[in-house]
Amino acid sequence: MVDKVIKITTPTDPYDPAWQVWNAQNPGVYKSVGAAAATEGGEDESGEEKPVTKPGKRSDRETSTPTDAARLAALETELASARQSADEAKRAAEDAAARLAAFDGVDPVEAKRLLKEKQEAELAAAEARGEFDRVKAAMVEAHQVELSAKDSAISTLQGQLTSLQAQIDELTVGRSFSDSAFIRDELVLTPAKTRTLYGAHFEIEGGALVGYDKPKGASDRTPLVDARGNKLGFEDALRRLIDADPDKERLLKSKLAAGAGSGTQEKAPAPTKQVELHGMSRIAAALSKQKSK
Known part of the structure; x- marks a missing residue:
């Protein structure tokens, strides 16, 4: 049923404020958006006016302003993005739980x-x-x-x-010098001084003390051996070293015994023969002795 016929020339944009004023003044007229609105209710090709039917109830989106529509669209986009992020986080948590469950019972x-x-x-x-x-x-x-x-x-x-080598040297080489009868009986040096001079000539090899003709570190060192090629013991090796020392005579004690014509013992003076004095000689001797006191 046609209520009334009007001719719409302006405005045609429902988002135009002028259109909203016009629409408020004509509440019974339905006007759609776009080119269809320009044709509907206007003139046809023959110039006749077309009737406009009453519209149904318009949606909130159609009655909202452009600013509200933009905000609504932005909120819908943000909500969709948040839902997508939540879905991705949920899937990531489920994947992590599944990976963790895969290591259940694994020995590190x-x-x-x-x-x-x-x-x-x-x-x-x-x-x-x-x-x-x-x-x-x-x-x-x-x-x-x-x-x-x-x-x-x-x-x-x-x-x-x-540290162990120092202890071994002290218990072997040091003890050998300290207990040496050769040093005690035949040398003028003490065991400590003798070790200072000849200690580097002795080393522990295979658990035994071996003497060398040269000190440790010297080139062409040779072990001291006997006629059969056996290595000499400490006493014989030390004696060999002393014999080869240029200062041998100063190192050895003198073997000449005191007395027995050695000329080292002083002769006692011969007793003075007492002459018996008589008379005046006896008196003169007494006076001379008294003056000497």
């Missing part, structure tokens, strides 16, 4: 062992493929770690060895 030690075997297998495979540079770098790095550990262990052991 066994896992490390398997990982090491895998790395070794990868190195072997890389070497087989000809990736020598990467393999070489990995080998050098591992070797440097091993060398550092060995250097530290060697330094510690060397310190312990030096």
Whole structure:
């Protein structure tokens, strides 16, 4: 049913404020957006006016302003993005839980062992493929770690060895000099002074004390041996060293005994023969003795 016929010339844009004023003044007229609005209710090709039917109830989007529509669209976009982010976070959490569940009951030690075997297998495979540079770098790095550990262990052991060697020298070489009968009976030097002069000629080899003709560090050192080639004991080796010393005579004690015509013992003066005095001679001797007092 046609209520009334009007001719719409302006405005045609429902978002135009002028159109909104016009629409408020003509509440019974329905006007759609776009080119259809320009045709509907206007003139046809013959110039006749077309009737306009009453529209149904318009939606909120149609009655909203352009600013409200833009805000609504932005909110819908933001809401969709938030929903998408929430879905992605939920899927990531589910994936993480699934990966964690896959390690349930796994022994960490066994896992490390398997990982090491895998790395070794990868190195072997890389070497087989000809990736020598990467393999070489990995080998050098591992070797440097091993060398550092060995250097530290060697330094510690060397310190312990030096301390033990000093103790061994004191219990062997030092004791030999201290207990030497040759030094005590035949040398003018004390055991400590003798060790200072000849201690470097002796070393412990195979648990035995061995004497050398030259001190430690000298070139062409030779062990001191007897006629059969057996190594000399401490006393004989020390005697051999003293005999070869240019200052031998000053190091050995004198073997000449005092007395027995040696000329070292002073002769006692011969007793003075007492002459018996008589008379005036006796008186003169007495006076002379008294004056000397």
